[in-house]
Amino acid sequence: MKSDKDGKSSEDGLFRHEDKEASFVSDRGVETEEEIAKQYKKFTSAPKFNLNSEEVFCICRKPDYGEMMVLCDGCDEWFHFGCMKLNEKHAKLIARFYCKFCEWKGINRTKWKRKCRLPNCWQPCASEQKSKYCSKEHAIQFMTNILLKGENDPSSISASHVKSVLGYVSNFDDSFSKLKTMGLEFPEIQSTIDVKNNGFDPSNLPSEIQHSINILNKRLDYIQKSLALCETKSEHLLKYKEKVKLISDKITQSIAEDNEDSTNDSTEEATNRKGRSKGSNKSKKFKKVDLCLYNRHIASEFEDKDQENGNSSPLGDDEVNEIVKYYTKMKDDESFDMWFENTICLQDKRKCARHNGWWNLIYDENARRHHELLSVSKRLEDERLIILKDYNIKIYETMS
Incomplete structure (x- = not known):
């Protein structure tokens, strides 16, 4: 420059x-x-x-x-x-x-x-309107300048051009509507249309175009796999949230039932001794159990092999029952198989400062990454279209 x-x-x-x-x-x-x-x-x-x-x-x-x-x-x-x-x-x-x-x-x-097509204007074209100008005012000014320069200027619109356009649209019944719609759609050559219809396979295009599109295709494939991974993780997080509630509810119910049985036994024993019950028939109310249940495997980033093999799927019914059984009855049993010991946190949610709000943090981060990947995917798809459009323009220029 x-x-x-x-x-x-x-x-x-x-x-x-x-x-x-x-x-x-x-x-x-x-x-x-x-x-x-x-x-x-x-x-x-x-x-x-x-x-x-x-x-x-x-x-x-x-x-x-x-x-x-x-x-x-x-x-x-x-x-x-x-x-x-x-x-x-x-x-x-x-x-x-x-x-x-x-x-x-x-x-x-x-x-x-x-x-912008207007000389000495360094603003970008208004892409939303698919215009060649940055604004309507500059479009009018550009056309006005052409008319004022006259036929002798090499950049002006010649009478032959106007005649050819009018002759083309006169072949249609609604010629005025046809005139207004001219130029709204980019006229593609057949080879680039075939590329789009064949999943952006550029094998029939020149080598340099093939190279550029193949690079974008590989990046898009990776983005699509990452998007699928994010969607899988989101599904697993939602299912695991249901399991967290189920485990806490089952533990609460189990403790309440054990307490009721214990109260009934004590009441019956006292009745047999004294002939009457002085104890209360009301069961002692227990606070609802609400466990943290942070899961290290669910929280970690998924790998491709985990997605394919389903290794990171939420807990099954048997695993849920084992956690409930351990928490309510087997805490002191050293022979119990604690497969979840280093994986799942069994602390009360209200007392677990280490994993405070862990589910929301992971879910929100996964949603943010999904949004970013969608933006990248859209940008890469647009770059592919730009490459094909540039190739179309190059072909038209060689024909003129």
């Missing part, structure tokens, strides 16, 4: 104004693999703070003095626009930024939003 002081209007060449995604031409200079490798080693080994205990950023390792910086989507490091040879006017046109080191490692390349 050339600076303003060069006196050349090279910025208009950075972003093409035709109907295609914006392409950015960088002027970082040609650097060899060895040079970037040395810079990367120096960058990663540099201290994070200077002698004044100030956090330093970028390849220049300077503090934040108010210069415009951009966050790398690959390594989450901050870089100055100047150090990355970026023009600050283009800040809003950055869709996803990858530093020179991430590009060198093959993680990804910087993606740019399409620039």
Whole structure:
């Protein structure tokens, strides 16, 4: 990129104004693999703070003095626009930024939003309306400028173009409606339509397009597996919550029944001795048992093999009954098989500070991760569509 002081209007060449995604031409200079490798080693080994205990950023390792910086989507490091040879006017046109080191490692390349078609406007196009302009006002201004320039300007709309469009729509009954809908849908070539219909199999496309789409396909496969894992974990957590309530209810019921039997035996014994009962016929009320039941296996991150084999499924009925039996009758029996001793917490929930609110924390974290994965999946799917659209545009340009 050339600076303003060069006196050349090279910025208009950075972003093409035709109907295609914006392409950015960088002027970082040609650097060899060895040079970037040395810079990367120096960058990663540099201290994070200077002698004044100030956090330093970028390849220049300077503090934040108010210069415009951009966050790398690959390594989450901050870089100055100047150090990355970026023009600050283009800040809003950055869709996803990858530093020179991430590009060198093959993680990804910087993606740019399409620039407004009006010259000297550096705002991105209004993507919601699928427009070529940042606003309605700039669209009107662009068309007005074309009309004022006249037929001699190479960028103006010629009479032959207007005639061909009107001739095309006149073949339809509702020609005005056809004219309004022209250009609303992107005209795809058959090869990219086939790719979408065949599950984004790019085998019939050029090798560089195949490579890009295959990388995105692999990442999407991983995201889909992770999403399925999150959904499985959510189901297990909900089922386990039901088991937690069931165990506490069964223990409460068992203790209440034992207490009632004990009270009845004592009353009967006293009646036999004295001929009458002085004891109360009312059973002593016990506070409802509410156990923590934190489960280390449920709380831990699922592995693929756990999902496939079902090793992390909630407790079965036999396991529930064993926990109830141990808590109510077998605590002092050393021969009892305590398979859950190092896995499940049997403390009272109100007294267990270590696992306070554990279920809600894990469920909320799992829901947050599921939401993040959905966002990543949507972004990767959009990137695939952009690659196919760019390929369509390239084909159309070679035909014109």
